[in-house]
Amino acid sequence: MKKRVVMTGTLGVMNEASIAMIKGFVEERADVEFEFLFDAPQTGEDEKKLIEAAKGAEVLITQYQFMTESLYDALLPELKAVIAYGVGYNSANLPVATEKGVYVINVPDYCMEEVALHVVTLILAMVRRIPNLERWVREGNWGGGYKAMAPVKRFSTSTVGIYGYGRIGQYVGKFLSGFGCRIIAFDAVIPDEDIRKAGAEPVDFDTLLAESDILTLQVPLIPQTARQFTLDVFKKMKPSAIFVNTSRGALTIPDDLYTALTTGEIAYAAIDAYETEPPQGIEEKIKELPNVLSTPHVGYYSDDALVELMVKTAEEAARVVKGERPKNLVNKTLWKD
DSSP: OOEEEEEEEEEEEEOHHHHHHHHHHHHHHSEEEEEEEEESOGGGHHHHHHHHTTTTTTEEEEEEOOOHHHHHHHHTTTTEEEEEESSOOOOGGGHHHHHTTOOEEEESSSHHHHHHHHHHHHHOOOOOOOOHHHHHHHHTTTTGGGGGGGSSSOOGEEEEEEOOOSSHHHHHHHHHHTTTEEEEEEEEOOOOHHHHHHEEEEEEEHHHHHOOOEEEEOOOOOTTTTTBBOOOHHHHHHTTTTTOOOOGGGGGGGGOOOOOOHHSSSSEESSOOOOOOSSOOOHHHHHHHHHHOOSOOOOOOOOHHHHHHHHHHHHHHHHHHHHHHHHHHHSGGGGGO
């Protein structure tokens, strides 16, 4: 009987063609049976459906299915690994997975160019007030359009702050370097010397907040970064600041972000990732604000990146079922040489 690899909880990312593609990539690389289970994440009583459908799988691939302790318990001992279908792996519930001895694997390097380009696109759109101008024209106006923009600072005199200067943060810095603006960065892990070598000026967190005209978040959602952007943090930023989040919505407290945007603590936000997707409650109100530009969590996407993601996910699944060390193992302490 062939080993099983299952995929679930992708929330609209996969269609019939992409499912067929990743199935082919996985089954070409290992003697396994691949099955796509559910598009929507299963919660509460619906977890029983997932358990029944996934039972016996050695590898579970997911993007948004939160792996509760009860799910892990029900899928053990067969389950060997959860592969996060993308960069972020918070849905894998790392502490519980590690406690249960299940590998957590992600694909951290498939969409660096795409996300960085999306970040820069959002920054430029907000710096040049493109949403304001689009509304101006759509409402039948033309002459005097500068009034829909003002005040606007010359971009080359601006300071762009990058919170998290890993792979994608460095790509953002590289793309911005040609504009002549000052680039500062804070990273809790990467040494200052490495940040300098990668083209940014290292600063502490408070300096990042205080001096950034534009602040972009390029960090993963982990316990140390979750809900870090509170109202007190936004109050440390410039009232004219542009806040960009293409990482994870839960890096902020949504109510605090709404307050900051509606009371003048910060001026604008460009958001590709909300805590609840599609946005609901206070996040839906954020999405509707005139000083907010939203995109539907697509920063990762290009045709090339999607194929690369599928191939690298398939390669990791094959390594697991063959007993080989995963390339991008998150909980590295589980691997015994």
